[in-house]
Amino acid sequence: MKTYRIAAIGFAHSHMRANLEAFASCGERVEFVAAADVPPRIPSLSVEPDTRRCELDRAVEQYGFRKYEDYRQLLEENEIDIALVCCENAYHPVVMETILRRGIHVVVEKPLAATMQGAMRIARAARESGAKVFTNWPVAWSSAVRQAKELCDAGEIGRLFKFTFRNSDSLGPLSYGQQITELEKGREWWHQADVGGGALLDYCCYGACMAPWFLNSEPVSAYGLKANFDSPYASAEDYAEITVRFPRGVAILEGSWTTVNTGIPNGPILYGTEGTMVVNQSGAIEIYCTRHAEAPDRVIEPMSLPDGRDNLGREVLHHLDTGEELFQLLELKTNLSAISILDAGSRSAESGKMELANDAVWTVGTDPFL
Structure with a gap:
């Protein structure tokens, strides 16, 4: 070979x-x-x-x-x-x-x-x-995420209409034991807005890629927020949110470099017409279909990824x-759709208005390059 x-x-x-x-x-x-x-x-x-x-x-x-x-x-x-x-x-x-x-x-x-x-x-x-x-x-290499997608497509929680995802607790990309000063952090591209740094592209991107995949539809518009709460050395945001409108659903995407611990699963958390599905911290899938229940109706251990x-x-x-x-998450078309969300969310954060994702620059299905 x-x-x-x-x-x-x-x-x-x-x-x-x-x-x-x-x-x-x-x-x-x-x-x-x-x-x-x-x-x-x-x-x-x-x-x-x-x-x-x-x-x-x-x-x-x-x-x-x-x-x-x-x-x-x-x-x-x-x-x-x-x-x-x-x-x-x-x-x-x-x-x-x-x-x-x-x-x-x-x-x-x-x-x-x-x-x-x-x-x-x-x-x-x-x-x-x-x-x-x-x-x-x-x-993409999370077997729990892949199985949650299969369960949603099979109607396990009815018609999916809401997707949420946030990153796990993070204090930024250089907060994992590195001995680094704020001056040195400011010289790293992660904290520089003009070269594509910041929490929106770093962490909201995960949800931007998964949301159209889970909802089986293309985004319509987005409302974005960027903020710098605790990084005075940076020109880029350390916190971001994007709310995305789909034809029959919504996605809420959060990216944070300012969170010590959330205490709750980052997800995806998936809301359907007949129940809720949670990918928990251990990678198991919890399914809630009984109203007011504190414990899940079912807990499913994730499948294995395909051999080879x-x-x-x-x-x-x-x-x-x-x-x-x-x-699918690796494909070019999927990732163009994800960028349409990030681009609209970023433009919205600047304009203060909801911005179209399916604008004249990009419309899935009619793009001449695919």
Whole structure:
């Protein structure tokens, strides 16, 4: 079977580490070739874990990548089949367009882009080159989320009309044991609005991807809120909410870098005409169909993920090998729909008004690029 030659481009997002691990699990099916960062707008000061310099050096040491200073030189000098991209959200379009137009498949960490305009630029490059775009979502590898979707589609709680999701407790992307000052945090892209930092794109994106999938429909409009409650060193928000209108439903999406502990499941929590379904903290699925009951009527343990397709690397290679349908959350069309929500929510946060998601820029089903 084909061996895929892998490049790693952009180390702004710390999920590059997990994505590399997923492809490494494919063993001899992959060859790690070369790695390069995409230069930040403001140089990073920290070398703590999850910062770009630390993660680039870790990848070079662990996987034997040849290190490049310029990703364009990397592409010129190497034969690459798949590029893993984890640069700043706002840089996704220019970096991915450069890669795609060489016929190289791209696996990009969520979200697909920072704006709808940027996402459509990526879609155009993919269509014209014939190369594939895969967007990774850590939640895509949750068996409980997948089973909850199957149960909803089977009518377990009647017709689904409300979807809610928030991230688990978080004090931001560099709050997991790193020794880092506020000055150093402010130099990291996560906290810079103009390069796609902030809690809306980082955490509201999960719900923006899952909500149309669960509700089996496309978003109509969104009302968004952004706020900076506890990050005086940042230009980006540390808290965001988006309320999304669907033709026959609603989604409430929350992203917070200011929450110590919620004490309640982050979900998804799914409301139907005949009951409520909760994906709890342990990954079990609770189903409530009896009014006023304090305990669930049923608790379902999640199924296993498909054999040989249970992580990002194996799913991507399976699709490229066989041409079989890709898991839906990774598909380009699904992620364009997600960006339409994020874009409308972000515009709404600026305008103070509800903004259309199905506007002239993007309408699922009529898009000429798909």
